[in-house]
Amino acid sequence: xxxxxxxxxxxxxxxxxxxxxxxxxxxxxxxxxxxxxxxxxxxxxxxxxxxxxxxxxxxxxxxxxxxxxxxxxxxxxxxxxxxxxxxxxxxxxxxxxxxxxxxxxxxxxxxxxxxxxxxxxxx
Amino acid sequence: xxxxxxxxxxxxxxxxxxxxxxxxxxxxxxxxxxxxxxxxxxxxxxxxxxxxxxxxxxxxxxxxxxxxxxxxxxxxxxxxxxxxxxxxxxxxxxxxxxxxxxxxxxxxxxxxxxxxxxxxxxxxxxxxxxxxxxxxxxxxxxxxxxxxxxxxxxxxxxxxxxxxxxxxxxxxxxxxxxxxxxxxxxxxxxxxxxxxxxxxxxxxxxxxxxxxxxxxxxxxxxxxxxxxxxxx
Numbered sequence: 001x002x003x004x005x006x007x008x009x010x011x012x013x014x015x016x017x018x019x020x021x022x023x024x025x026x027x028x029x030x031x032x033x034x035x036x037x038x039x040x041x042x043x044x045x046x047x048x049x050x051x052x053x054x055x056x057x058x059x060x061x062x063x064x065x066x067x068x069x070x071x072x073x074x075x076x077x078x079x080x081x082x083x084x085x086x087x088x089x090x091x092x093x094x095x096x097x098x099x100x101x102x103x104x105x106x107x108x109x110x111x112x113x114x115x116x117x118x119x120x121x122x123x
Numbered sequence: 124x125x126x127x128x129x130x131x132x133x134x135x136x137x138x139x140x141x142x143x144x145x146x147x148x149x150x151x152x153x154x155x156x157x158x159x160x161x162x163x164x165x166x167x168x169x170x171x172x173x174x175x176x177x178x179x180x181x182x183x184x185x186x187x188x189x190x191x192x193x194x195x196x197x198x199x200x201x202x203x204x205x206x207x208x209x210x211x212x213x214x215x216x217x218x219x220x221x222x223x224x225x226x227x228x229x230x231x232x233x234x235x236x237x238x239x240x241x242x243x244x245x246x247x248x249x250x251x252x253x254x255x256x257x258x259x260x261x262x263x264x265x266x267x268x269x270x271x272x273x274x275x276x277x278x279x280x281x282x283x284x285x286x287x288x289x290x291x292x293x294x295x296x297x298x299x300x301x302x303x304x305x306x307x308x309x310x311x312x313x314x315x316x317x318x319x320x321x322x323x324x325x326x327x328x329x330x331x332x333x334x335x336x337x338x339x340x341x342x343x344x345x346x347x348x349x350x351x352x353x354x355x
Contacts, residue, residue, distance in 0.1 A: 007344035010335040011315060041294055045287070046315045047155050048297050050335070 003044040015054035034072040127271050127302045132182035142168040144326040153299040158306040160323030161353050166306040200269035204276045214244040227268035236262045254281045274305040311346040
């Protein structure tokens, strides 16, 4: 089981997120061909129909496009890739802020802590 | 395309006891379906009715629009929940036997799977461990090119690594014209591979839903839903 999937959320959503991450993180580049549905399903240990659904949804969003006989490709639209990158980043940041708030940090403390940690890492 | 399996008002009665009661079910092609339910809920009864090993008290069961019989046996590849092969036979003999018996049997596919699982086909069935015997039976069943695969507890006795291999074999052999119906108690292990699950309770179908519908609507896994619905 090489893809770690939560068991309380729809699988196709998680598969979409994983493929989006792989695109943003550079595992696939703009214009690359995606592996076949069957190979992706095997890699994720999921049903091919579920993988098919995830890919169709990604296709609907425009992130991937299919060419009738040769398979599915990542979009070459840089603007769309940038947009996706920022929208994923803002989701992570919101989640982070929520967690920090529930730990009791206010915005100023949060910014200070964040800056300190970032400085620490670059040393 | 017409459904691969249809049940209408399917009922099996033993005296006063309803093993299966007024079951209505249609399965389309190209799905992997989990048949789930506690012990004694009617899973094996349903499977035996589909295979023509039991005769319904009332109602209809049909495979490819045909009542169970010789023609449907050509279309259904069935793994029973018990040993049924002759113990003195070598695995090679069994492969030849199956290839002779079923037109749709692929010797090549069988040998590849035996090889992947490091099973020596010159051994007699009698000399194999319980888990290995189960693997051999599953390999024989999955090496056919059937319309409907019915697997009664296919992974119960095998180790987790072989379980992963078997699940990937099921994914690999998946084709859009065939449907796999499998019964199991190991829900957490297989739920990612399933399209759809059926819950049976006291011989009645209480749920027929896709895995993602369950996760979307209930926000929980099929495994947790099962534990909740069937809490003792």
